[in-house]
Amino acid sequence: MIEFKDVSKTFDAKVGTVHAVKDVNLVIPDGKIYGIVGYSGAGKSTIIRMLNGLESPTTGSVTVNGSEISALKGKELRDQRLKIGMIFQHFNLLWSRTVLENIEFPLEIAKVPKAQRKEKAMKLVELVGLSGRENAYPSELSGGQKQRVGIARALSNDPEILLSDEATSALDPQTTDEVLDLLLDINKQLNLTVVVITHEMHVIRKICDHVAVLDSGEIVEQGPVLDVFKNPQQTITKRFVNQETDSGSAGDTNTAVEELLKKYPQGKIVKLTFHGEQASLPIVSETLRQFDDVDLNIIEGNIHQTQDGALGSLYIQLLSDNQQSIDGTLSYLQTLRVETEVIERG
Amino acid sequence: MVDTGIGSYFKFSNVDWPSMGIATWETVWMTVVSIIVVAILGFLLGLLLFETTNSDAFLIKALNWIVSAFVNIFRSIPFIILIVLLLPATQIIMGTIIGAKAALPSLIISAAPFYARLVEIAFHEIDHGVLEASEAMGATKAQIIFKVLLPESLPALVSGITVTAISLIGYTAMAGAIGAGGLGNTAYLDGFQANNNAVTLTATVIIVIIVFAFQLIGDFAVKRIDKR
Numbered sequence: 001m002i003e004f005k006d007v008s009k010t011f012d013a014k015v016g017t018v019h020a021v022k023d024v025n026l027v028i029p030d031g032k033i034y035g036i037v038g039y040s041g042a043g044k045s046t047i048i049r050m051l052n053g054l055e056s057p058t059t060g061s062v063t064v065n066g067s068e069i070s071a072l073k074g075k076e077l078r079d080q081r082l083k084i085g086m087i088f089q090h091f092n093l094l095w096s097r098t099v100l101e102n103i104e105f106p107l108e109i110a111k112v113p114k115a116q117r118k119e120k121a122m123k124l125v126e127l128v129g130l131s132g133r134e135n136a137y138p139s140e141l142s143g144g145q146k147q148r149v150g151i152a153r154a155l156s157n158d159p160e161i162l163l164s165d166e167a168t169s170a171l172d173p174q175t176t177d178e179v180l181d182l183l184l185d186i187n188k189q190l191n192l193t194v195v196v197i198t199h200e201m202h203v204i205r206k207i208c209d210h211v212a213v214l215d216s217g218e219i220v221e222q223g224p225v226l227d228v229f230k231n232p233q234q235t236i237t238k239r240f241v242n243q244e245t246d247s248g249s250a251g252d253t254n255t256a257v258e259e260l261l262k263k264y265p266q267g268k269i270v271k272l273t274f275h276g277e278q279a280s281l282p283i284v285s286e287t288l289r290q291f292d293d294v295d296l297n298i299i300e301g302n303i304h305q306t307q308d309g310a311l312g313s314l315y316i317q318l319l320s321d322n323q324q325s326i327d328g329t330l331s332y333l334q335t336l337r338v339e340t341e342v343i344e345r346g
Numbered sequence: 347m348v349d350t351g352i353g354s355y356f357k358f359s360n361v362d363w364p365s366m367g368i369a370t371w372e373t374v375w376m377t378v379v380s381i382i383v384v385a386i387l388g389f390l391l392g393l394l395l396f397e398t399t400n401s402d403a404f405l406i407k408a409l410n411w412i413v414s415a416f417v418n419i420f421r422s423i424p425f426i427i428l429i430v431l432l433l434p435a436t437q438i439i440m441g442t443i444i445g446a447k448a449a450l451p452s453l454i455i456s457a458a459p460f461y462a463r464l465v466e467i468a469f470h471e472i473d474h475g476v477l478e479a480s481e482a483m484g485a486t487k488a489q490i491i492f493k494v495l496l497p498e499s500l501p502a503l504v505s506g507i508t509v510t511a512i513s514l515i516g517y518t519a520m521a522g523a524i525g526a527g528g529l530g531n532t533a534y535l536d537g538f539q540a541n542n543n544a545v546t547l548t549a550t551v552i553i554v555i556i557v558f559a560f561q562l563i564g565d566f567a568v569k570r571i572d573k574r
Contacts, residue, residue, distance in 0.1 A: 052482050081484035092479035095574045096497040106483045108493065137573040157483075 002028035002051065002161065002193070007060035009046055009217075020046045021057070022217040028210075033187050033194040033307070035204040035225070037240055038214030044197040047214070048163050051195065052084045053077045065160055082110050085154030089166035091146040093138040093153070099125065100134040103152045110157050124152035128182060144175035151182060155190075162186070164196040168203060180206050201244035205229065205306050213237045226308040230275055244304065267319045268326055269299070273339040274312040283336055284316075291329050295319040315343075354543040361548050366532060370552050372446045373528035376518045377556070380453040381511045387458040388510070389503070391417065392465025393491065399466075417459040425517050428452050429524060449526035453517055461510045468502035469495055501572040508564025512557050519553060529553050 004026040011018045021043045028034045038044050049055040050062045053069050062070045064084070072080055085106075093102050103121040112120070125134045128148040138146055147167060154162055164183065168176040184207045187194050196208060204211050204225060212222035213236060220234045232238045261269065274283070288296055296316055303312035318326050333340050391413060398410035423431070429452045436443050436451050472495065480494050496503075522530025529549040537546030 054478065054482055078484040078486065081482060084482070086479065086482045088475055088479060090473075090475050092473065092475040094476060094494065094498060096500065096571075105480075105493070109480075109483050109485045109489055139574050 001030055001063075001065060002026070002034075002195070003061075003063045004047070004050075005061045005063070007047075007050065007057045007062060009043075009050075009055065010058045019217050021050075024060070024217075024219055026212060026219065026222070028193065028195060030193050031187075031191045032209045033184070033196060033207050035196045035198065035208035035211045036214055037198055037201060037204050037211060039199055042214040043217040044199075044214055045165065046217075048165055048195060048197045051161065051163055052081050052086060082106070082157045083159050084161045084163060085157070085159035086163040086165065087147065087150045087154050087167045089169045091138070091143075091150045091170075093146060093149055095138050098135050098137055099130060099141070099149050102138070102149055103156050106153060106156045120156060121152075124155055127155070127186075128152045142175075143171050144178055147171065147175075147179050148182065151179075151186070155186065155192075160193065162192050162194045164194060164198075166198055167196075169198065169200065176202075177206070183207055201240045204240075205244055205304060207307065209307055213240065224308060225306050226275060226311065229304075229306060229311050230273065267297070267317045268330075269315065269317050269343040270330070270333075271341040271343060272314045272316065272333065273341070274303075274310070274314070276309040278336065278338055280310065281336070283333070283338060284314075286336075287329055287332060290332055291320075291325050293320050293322050294325050294329050355547045357544045358548065360542050360544045362536070362545075365536070366545075366548060366552070369522075369527065369529045369532040369549070370556075372526075373515070373518050373522070373530070373553070374556065376446045376449055376453060376521070376526065376528055377511060377514050377560075380450055380457065380514055380518075381507065383450075383454050384457045384461050384510060384514070385507055387454065388461030389465050391458060391462035392469065393495075395462060395466040396469040396495075417462050420455055420459045421463070423456070425452070425456050425520055426524075428456050429521055444525050446527045449518065449521040449528075453514060453521065456517060457510050457514050460513070461506060464506035464510070465499075465503060468499040468506060471502060472498045501568045501574075504567050504571065505564060508560060508568075511560045511564070515553060515557055515560070 004024045007021055007024040008019065009021040011020055024047065036044050036047060046055050050057055051064060051069065053072060057070050060070075061068050064080070067080060069077070069080060094105065097105065100118070100121050103124050104117045107117040107120060122134065125131055128151050130145060130148050130152070133141070133145065138149065141149065150167070162183075167183075168179050171179060180203060183194060183196075186192060187207075194207075196203060198204065208225050210223065211225050211228050212219045213228070213234065214220070215234075215236045221228065221232070221237045228237060229241055229244075232241045261267075272283075284296065284298075288294065296318060299315035299317060301312065301314035303310055305311075318329055320326050320329075330340055330342070394413050395410065395417070398406050398413070401407055401410070420428070429449075432452045432455065433443050436448050439451055440448050442448050476494060476498065477490065480490050485493070518526065518528050519530030519533070522528040522532070523534040525531070529552055533546045533549035536542060537544075537549060
């Protein structure tokens with residue numbers, strides 16, 4: 001378990017004191033993938049670096065599996081670092097070493113005998129899917145392959161925790177998904193606690209169980225990923241969630257809604273939000289079968305997978321000469337436990 | 347009758363080949379011995395400079411300032427003056443002020459600070475992220491130096507030593523002119539002062555060949571090491 005208790009960090013800069021991190025309290029349970037999302041400069045890097053003592057808090061304490069990292073020094077701190085793997089945005093591999101030698105590097109630091117090092121590194125090469133490339137140099141690898149080496153290297157000392165510092169931010173979307181799948185796979189296979197920092201909500205949605213939203217050094221919102229996606233509280237969280245769910249077409253939906261309102265003044269525009277199993281049920285056709293005097297017009301819809309299940313939203317227009325049927329449809333949708341929101345004409 | 351025309355440069359019958367051979371050996375010996383010491387001393391000084399930059403601690407800042415000042419001063423003194431300046435020290439350290447051995451202290455003291463700067467620059471060129479990653483893995487300072495700094499900067503360290511070696515060859519010739527022996531001594535005493543231009547030309551050609559040899563070996567080594 002990882003615990004941040006009243007952690008603050010200040011830097012003395014020319015412009016005065018800068019609060020990089022403000023009163024952060026955070027508990028990260030074992031075996032989970034915990035995401036911290038925020039824009040650049042929000043203090044994500046400072047927070048993740050406190051977990052292996054690359055940064056130390058000005059006040060407060062950081063505890064990892066019972067030992068207070070923020071109080072360790074010298075050999076004790078180095079021994080603790082052996083148990084914490086870290087992967088980086090720019091991979092940070094040694095160009096002078098082959099794939100195998102890079103993966104052996106942390107084992108050399110831990111003074112593991114040569115034969116054992118090689119055996120362990122070969123297993124990891126296989127785990128990350130780089131068999132056959134073990135004697136290549138980093139310069140001969142693609143970005144995704146480099147990050148795989150980074151992951152294998154981070155795992156070589158059997159860490160209790162894996163820290164991911166914007167590990168997919170330098171990769172293209174396809175490679176990002178491959179690397180994320182690998183991280184998820186490793187989390188499940190090794191029951192490893194993973195702390196991910198990122199500015200991409202996509203990463204959070206795809207692999208994280210929990211998320212904390214960081215704004216100017218403060219955690220403004222945290223909770224299970226699905227809850228945060230379903231019901232974002234803060235403006236910044238809404239912005240992050242929209243970045244992922246609306247796929248940039250929020251403006252288009254509004255225009256379409258206005259047009260429809262004009263075209264069918266008698267209709268009702270409704271936004272349906274599905275989550276979990278409902279996302280895979282034939283809700284629309286069932287509703288139509290129940291109320292045969294209601295016409296249904298689909299304006300826009302989308303669906304996204306998260307670690308806790310699917311999350312979708314659908315904009316529809318209900319048309320009927322019979323007002324009662326419309327009200328009936330709405331209450332029928334409620335019984336299916338679909339969140340309905342009637343969009344009023346403005 | 348002294349011949350000073352262009353033709354005099356090609357009267358190779360005037361060249362005393364056995365003594366030219368000895369002079370060549372002296373030049374190579376001076377260069378190689380001093381380059382070995384310069385490599386070690388320069389590496390240590392460069393490492394000291396690198397490790398003491400950007401520190402907030404007062405003592406470390408002071409150390410950086412002292413080493414930096416030492417390096418800058420000895421890099422600025424013209425070599426010919428440095429030799430003369432170091433004569434008393436040379437007498438004490440080497441027991442003589444004549445011959446190839448006597449040239450070593452001044453060769454080393456002039457080249458080591460120069461190489462130290464090149465080493466420092468080479469270390470600064472290593473990606474900071476790689477050093478941070480090593481630290482995050484729990485590496486000790488010694489492990490970072492020998493497993494990261496040294497191998498990751500090796501091409502720059504080797505090309506730096508090549509440049510230093512070539513300027514050292516130039517210095518040995520200067521030292522030779524005032525009694526250190528070697529090809530510089532031959533070119534000056536047996537060539538220029540004895541009006542024997544063929545000797546001067548021969549010494550020059552041999553020095554150029556030595557320089558080219560060092561350059562070729564250095565370039566080849568860098569090509570082999572660099573996997574970027």
